[in-house]
Amino acid sequence: MGLHSSDFGDDFTWGVASSAYQTEGAYSEDGKGLSIWDVFTSRKGKIKGGENANNATSFYHRYIQDIILMEFLGIRNFRFSLSWSRLLPEGRGQRNEKGFEFYNHLIDFCLECGIEPWVTLYHWDLPQALEEKGGWTNRDIIGWFEEYVALCIHRFGDRVKNWMVLNEPMAFTGAGYFLGLHAPGRKGLNNFLPAVHHAALSQSLGANVIKSINSNLQVGTTFSCAPVDPIDNLKFSVDAAQRVDVLSNRLFVEPLLGLGYPWQELKVLQGVEKYMRAGDEKLLQTEMDFIGLQNYTREVVRFSTIMPYLNARLVKGSKRGMPTTAMDWEIYPEGIYRVLKRFNSYPGVKKIIITENGAAFNDRLEDGHVEDHGRIQFYEQYLEQVLRAKQEGVKVGGYFAWSFTDNFEWAEGYSKRFGLVYVDYSTQRRIVKSSGFWYQHFLQQQQLLKKVV
Numbered sequence: 001m002g003l004h005s006s007d008f009g010d011d012f013t014w015g016v017a018s019s020a021y022q023t024e025g026a027y028s029e030d031g032k033g034l035s036i037w038d039v040f041t042s043r044k045g046k047i048k049g050g051e052n053a054n055n056a057t058s059f060y061h062r063y064i065q066d067i068i069l070m071e072f073l074g075i076r077n078f079r080f081s082l083s084w085s086r087l088l089p090e091g092r093g094q095r096n097e098k099g100f101e102f103y104n105h106l107i108d109f110c111l112e113c114g115i116e117p118w119v120t121l122y123h124w125d126l127p128q129a130l131e132e133k134g135g136w137t138n139r140d141i142i143g144w145f146e147e148y149v150a151l152c153i154h155r156f157g158d159r160v161k162n163w164m165v166l167n168e169p170m171a172f173t174g175a176g177y178f179l180g181l182h183a184p185g186r187k188g189l190n191n192f193l194p195a196v197h198h199a200a201l202s203q204s205l206g207a208n209v210i211k212s213i214n215s216n217l218q219v220g221t222t223f224s225c226a227p228v229d230p231i232d233n234l235k236f237s238v239d240a241a242q243r244v245d246v247l248s249n250r251l252f253v254e255p256l257l258g259l260g261y262p263w264q265e266l267k268v269l270q271g272v273e274k275y276m277r278a279g280d281e282k283l284l285q286t287e288m289d290f291i292g293l294q295n296y297t298r299e300v301v302r303f304s305t306i307m308p309y310l311n312a313r314l315v316k317g318s319k320r321g322m323p324t325t326a327m328d329w330e331i332y333p334e335g336i337y338r339v340l341k342r343f344n345s346y347p348g349v350k351k352i353i354i355t356e357n358g359a360a361f362n363d364r365l366e367d368g369h370v371e372d373h374g375r376i377q378f379y380e381q382y383l384e385q386v387l388r389a390k391q392e393g394v395k396v397g398g399y400f401a402w403s404f405t406d407n408f409e410w411a412e413g414y415s416k417r418f419g420l421v422y423v424d425y426s427t428q429r430r431i432v433k434s435s436g437f438w439y440q441h442f443l444q445q446q447q448l449l450k451k452v453v
Contacts, residue, residue, distance in 0.1 A: 003380055004445035007387055013398030014443055015077030015116075016070065016420065017356050019123040019167070021053055022407040024083060026060035030098035033089025035125035036135070036176075040183035051413035057405050058428050063106050069421065069430060070404065071113040073440040078115050079355060079400050080106075081123035081167065084148055091127035092144050100155055107159050118400070119160045120222070121149055121206065123167040124176070124183070131184050136177060136195035139275070145202045146209050153213045161218055164292055164355065165206040168224040169199045169252045181411055189271060189309075197275045200255050204286035221256070222292030222355045225249050225339040227332075228299045231315055236303035240312035244301050247310065249339070253291070255284040257348035268309040290397070292355030293343060295336045295382075297329035326360040326416055331378060337385035344394040351395050357382055358402035360409070360416040363433065370422045370433040379435065401439060405430065 005014060021037050028034070041052035059066060070078060084091065086099035110117045122145070126135055130144060149165075157163075175182035178192035207219045228245040230237035246266040254262050260281060263269035300320060304313040317323070317330030324330055336357060343349055359378040363370050379401065390396050406419035414425055420436035423429070 003383055003387070003442075005442050006445040008390060008399075011397070013077050013353065014075070015079055015118065015398070015400040016075050016404035017079040017400040017402045018059070018081075018404050018407065019120065019125075020081045020083040020086070021056070021123065021125040022403075022409070023057045023059035023080075023405065024086075025053065025055040025058045027052075027054045029060070030086075030102070031089060031096040032083065032099060033085040033091075033096075034128040035083065035085045036128055036131045036183035037125050038085075039128050039131075040185055043185070046185065047411055048413040048415055051408070053408035055425075056408050057423050057425075059405075060102065062428065064109060065430065066405065067106075067109050067113050067115060069432070070115060073420075073432070073436060074443040075404075075439075076115055076443075077118055077398070077400070078110055078404070079118040079120065079164075081120035081125075082152060083125055084122065085125065085127040085129075087151070088127065088148060089129070091130035092147055095151070103156060107156060111159060116162070117160050118162040118164070119152075119156065120164040120167050121152060122165065122202075124172045126184070135184060135186075136173065136198050137186075137191055139194070139198055141198050142201050142205060145206055149206045149209045150213060153210050153217070157210075157214050157217060161216075163210055163217055163219050165210075165219065165221040166199065166203050167222050168294060169196075169203060169221075170248060171224055173199055174247070189268070193269075193271045194275045196251065197272050197280075200252055200284055201280065203252065204256055204284055207286050207288060218289045220288050220290035220292050220353065220355075222294055223249075223253055224294045224296075224356075225343070226295060226297055226299050227335050227338045228301060231300055231302040234303075237301070240303040240310070241301050243310050244299060244312050244314075248299065249342075253343070253346070255281075256286065256288070257346055258285040260284075266310075287348070288350070290351040290353050291343060291349050292353050293339055294356035294402075295339050295354070296325075296327075296357065296359070298332040298335040298338075300330075325378075326362050327412070329359075331359070331381075333378075333381035333385045335385075336382050337389050340386065340389040340394045340396055341392070344389075344396075349395070351397050353398040353400070354386060354396065355398075355400050356402040357399065358418050360418045363406075363417045363422060365422060365424065365431060368431065370431060372433045372435045375433070375435040376438045379438070 173195040177195040180187040230241040250262045301312045322330045405421040406417040406423040409416040422431040
């Protein structure tokens with residue numbers, strides 16, 4: 001292999017990523033309250049195979065084993081999220097000290113093993129008690145979120161230096177409050193538009209809370225991004241691609257950077273005005289230390305009158321004869337280069353971290369081994385494009401592989417495996433895949449460089 005971690009420099013951050021709901025399990029143990037995903041997965045027909053993450057990978061009980069495995073593989077940075085309802089069962093008010101104890105132990109053990117914790121404050125698992133008060137459609141959530149953020153910084157900010165406010169706000173508002181495919185399962189513009197505005201305000205105001213408590217902490221937020229291309233060069237197709245691009249790539253970052261909502265290019269977004277109050281445009285804007293970008297694929301769209309508001313629909317990679325992952329997402333390495341170049345061009349972006357990138361394949365455990373060479377090739381090809389961007393002056397400073405272990409993949413249940421480490425869900429046994437050993441070898445190059453320097 002020609003690519004080495006040392007090619008990126010000795011100050012480049014390498015890690016792995018996960019989230020609370022997808023891994024922790026212990027959904028009702030030690031005082032934890034229900035989240036919207038706990039409730040959503042209990043509804044018939046919502047999740048493939050009728051599955052849920054009540055046990056997930058049992059990270060709540062097995063975190064010591066997983067962190068030791070991480071250390072063995074030479075991984076020095078771990079991105080994970082906090083479960084809001086594990087800390088505050090009702091979303092606010094009474095604190096669950098058992099929850100704080102868990103995260104304190106996790107953080108302390110990471111540091112003991114030489115692993116830097118990178119913490120996401122909100123990775124989709126809203127306390128159900130707050131959803132019953134309107135969730136992200138209720139403007140009061142901004143205050144609830146600020147209280148939660150402040151509590152987390154006071155409790156963990158002495159040891160956790162790197163924070164992410166939201167994970168993929170377009171995903172949890174779009175899939176959860178417009179399409180109804182994710183928790184809490186709401187649909188329609190009357191849910192989506194207020195959820196967008198309140199999430200965008202929480203994104204900036206949450207960051208401000210962190211900085212007001214400790215200005216030395218590094219604060220960012222993450223966006224799932226993908227290049228959006230038209231199926232052909234006809235004007236209808238090009239315009240459709242531009243509308244999807246507004247929704248997918250611009251909706252949350254531009255107000256954050258002081259550019260306002262991009263509603264000129266997508267008229268339906270003008271409905272957000274109904275939920276805006278005097279001074280909100282200024283409140284939407286703040287300065288982030290870094291932007292987290294998460295890229296897996298690209299989207300190709302065609303004009304469609306069937307889809308309301310967007311008049312566009314996605315054309316899957318398999319339908320176009322392209323190589324795809326088990327998610328039927330096109331393998332398109334140049335996509336990560338394109339989103340890096342694009343976000344780097346925004347004047348307000350100071351630094352970019354790839355906070356997620358990875359692939360699901362149909363992994364099979366055979367004779368105690370998982371040979372996932374397709375995943376290794378995926379990582380090599382995408383990392384070549386990250387290096388290309390860096391060499392062209394893009395301010396990219398880190399990369400987190402998604403994910404460390406296989407886990408619960410939202411509406412797909414356990415059918416899709418993204419991990420560097422295979423999980424036998426019947427026994428919770430961990431088996432390092434070929435890609436995990438590849439990543440170990442890849443990371444050793446930078447560590448050897450540091451020792452020489």
